[in-house]
Amino acid sequence: MFKKTPVAAGIAALASMMIVGGVAVADADNAHYYTEMTPHELADYLIFEADGFFLDQEVQEGGTTHQRMVQDDMHKACSVIGGGDPDQETLQAVREAAAESIVYPEGGIQLGDWERGRELAWSGFGYRVGHRTDDHSARPVGGNCYNCHQMATDRTGGNVGPSLTAYGKTRGTSEAILKYAYDMIYNPHVYFPCTNMPRFGSSGFLDEQAMADIMAYMFDPESPVNE
Numbered sequence: 001m002f003k004k005t006p007v008a009a010g011i012a013a014l015a016s017m018m019i020v021g022g023v024a025v026a027d028a029d030n031a032h033y034y035t036e037m038t039p040h041e042l043a044d045y046l047i048f049e050a051d052g053f054f055l056d057q058e059v060q061e062g063g064t065t066h067q068r069m070v071q072d073d074m075h076k077a078c079s080v081i082g083g084g085d086p087d088q089e090t091l092q093a094v095r096e097a098a099a100e101s102i103v104y105p106e107g108g109i110q111l112g113d114w115e116r117g118r119e120l121a122w123s124g125f126g127y128r129v130g131h132r133t134d135d136h137s138a139r140p141v142g143g144n145c146y147n148c149h150q151m152a153t154d155r156t157g158g159n160v161g162p163s164l165t166a167y168g169k170t171r172g173t174s175e176a177i178l179k180y181a182y183d184m185i186y187n188p189h190v191y192f193p194c195t196n197m198p199r200f201g202s203s204g205f206l207d208e209q210a211m212a213d214i215m216a217y218m219f220d221p222e223s224p225v226n227e
Helices: 009-017 039-048 073-078 088-101 114-121 167-171 175-186 208-219
Strands: none
Touching: 073 088, 114 208, 167 208, 175 208
């Protein structure tokens, strides 16, 4: 069963920053004093009530940044107060929920255009908000894969995740391996519950064509990944 945790628990440490010289700092617009709140109450308050963020700003998927900050069930399940890992029952529930979220293409998993996939894999464009909110009609949303993975050797990627260099060359393109790669892009929690890797498919961040193109970049023998 999923365990509920405060939405903003991850920044609860901000509580310690609100005390100056032992004196509580109060918001002039309300009667709440920071020192009277628990760390989790304070974190929620600073984000959702104190106007510390522009939470009413519209976002590309519809709604506001406030709505983006609200954890879904999978986020809540993977958030453990005080650190540590969720229990095995929770991890299994996450796996099952992830499996249920995956939708496969009607014609089966196909590889797209590796050249377009290359551009998407090395692009962090999309869904950013600020003084210049990303315009998805002018440029496709990128997968930002390079931030965590080394891919082709003609560019330098990250090392947070495993290297994907020569991915298709060493693994082939069997139905099983294509399904594994697709699942990992769509919702990696099905194999690694509570992983830090984003759920690109189930979140709607990448569409079906974008995933097919990125997979082509990983598997196509002509792709620089497999040189």
